[in-house]
Structure formats: structure tokens, C-alpha cells
Amino acid sequence: MLILEADHISKSYGKFAALNDLSMEIAAGETVGLTGLSGSGKSTCARILAGLERPNTGFVKYAGKELTGPTPEIQMIFQDPAGSFNPVRTIYQSLSSVLSLQGVPKSKRRDLLSEHFQNAGLQTEILSRYPDQISGGQAQRVAIVRGMLVHPKVMILDEPTSALDVSVQAQILHLLKKIQKENGISYVFISHDPSVVEFMADRVIHL
Numbered sequence: 001m002l003i004l005e006a007d008h009i010s011k012s013y014g015k016f017a018a019l020n021d022l023s024m025e026i027a028a029g030e031t032v033g034l035t036g037l038s039g040s041g042k043s044t045c046a047r048i049l050a051g052l053e054r055p056n057t058g059f060v061k062y063a064g065k066e067l068t069g070p071t072p073e074i075q076m077i078f079q080d081p082a083g084s085f086n087p088v089r090t091i092y093q094s095l096s097s098v099l100s101l102q103g104v105p106k107s108k109r110r111d112l113l114s115e116h117f118q119n120a121g122l123q124t125e126i127l128s129r130y131p132d133q134i135s136g137g138q139a140q141r142v143a144i145v146r147g148m149l150v151h152p153k154v155m156i157l158d159e160p161t162s163a164l165d166v167s168v169q170a171q172i173l174h175l176l177k178k179i180q181k182e183n184g185i186s187y188v189f190i191s192h193d194p195s196v197v198e199f200m201a202d203r204v205i206h207l
Contacts, residue, residue, distance in 0.1 A: 030187075033191070034046075
């Protein structure tokens with residue numbers, strides 16, 4: 001069953017054509033890799049597929065309906081995870097606000113987050129820290145946990161391991177595979193590294 005479709009999407013910023021006539025389909029539980037040189041439109045494509053931007057031409061469908069904006073069912077994981085957290089809030093405060101929007105009682109949030117952290121290989125002590133007090137690998141795991149809190153069907157992963165050491169890269173990739181196996185999530189995995197894409201993807205699209 002198709003979960004996400006892009007139909008002849010293009011995007012320009014002024015006279016600069018960032019993405020030109022891309023069509024792709026992602027099935028439920030599938031990982032599609034996107035590769036290409038710098039400036040080939042990978043990140044633009046990611047933002048469009050996540051509903052963060054609209055294409056100039058073409059359209060994106062999620063679960064058979066046109067995607068016109070962000071939805072909790074499509075989550076995006078960025079290259080710089082620490083930068084996506086509020087620097088003046090602890091990790092617990094940032095994640096607790098996500099659970100608050102879902103109606104999870106405050107009394108249950110810490111236990112729920114501790115369970116997610118354990119599954120992601122994170123120590124619960126990190127919850128009391130600020131984004132600049134944790135490592136890049138820890139921040140990426142926390143970002144993945146945050147994405148999973150809303151039970152997404154699709155994750156758009158834009159260069160999620162490129163800023164990490166090789167050993168930490170491997171840990172994150174295995175974590176993502178574990179999450180996919182347990183939850184049946186679809187991934188759009190974007191990277192300039194062919195070996196990483198080959199490890200993660202069921203098939204690859206070159207931009």
C-alpha cells in the first residue's frame with residue numbers, strides 16, 4: 001500500500017530551480033533512499049515531502065489525500081538535531097510539551113519518556129540536561145524519540161548521521177532499523193554517502 005506519493009513536483013526560489021519534476025512513491029514500511037550532489041534538491045525535496053513547503057508545480061499525497069501542510073503523521077529528522085531544540089529548555093521540558101499536546105497526564109510523562117529513552121539506548125539523566133550539554137549522537141537519538149512520540153507513519157531523515165562519528169553513525173542506523181521493524185514506519189532517507197544509503201534503503205533515487 002502506498003503511503004506517500006510525489007507527482008511531478010518542482011520548486012524554484014526566484015530564478016533558482018531547486019527541484020525539477022520529481023516523481024516518487026513510498027510504500028508502507030519501505031525505506032526509499034535519496035542521493036545526489038550538494039545543491040541537487042535533496043533537502044528541498046525533504047521539506048516538501050514533510051509538508052513544510054509547497055511545490056510550485058505538482059503535488060504530494062499522503063495516504064491518498066493531497067498534502068497541504070505539516071501533519072504529525074509525517075515527522076522530519078534534521079542533520080543538526082541540537083539546533084531543533086529550544087536551547088533554554090531542558091530535554092524533559094521539550095519532550096513533555098509534545099506529550100502535553102497529545103493529552104498525556106503530567107504524572108505519566110516521565111515514566112513514558114524513560115521507557116522511550118531505554119528503547120533508544122539513552123540514559124534517563126539526559127532528560128534534565130539542556131541541548132548544549134549532550135553529544136551529537138545523544139541529540140540525534142533524542143530527536144528520533146521526539147519524532148516517535150506522535151506515532152508517525154513516515155519519517156523524513158535529512159542527512160541524519162552525516163555530522164556524527166562513524167561508530168555513532170552505525171548505532172543510529174541500527175536504531176532506525178529497529179524502530180522500523182517494530183513499528184512499520186516508512187522512511188525517506190537522504191544522504192550524500194552511498195554506503196549509508198545502501199545499508200538503509202530498499203531502493204534508491206538519484207537526484
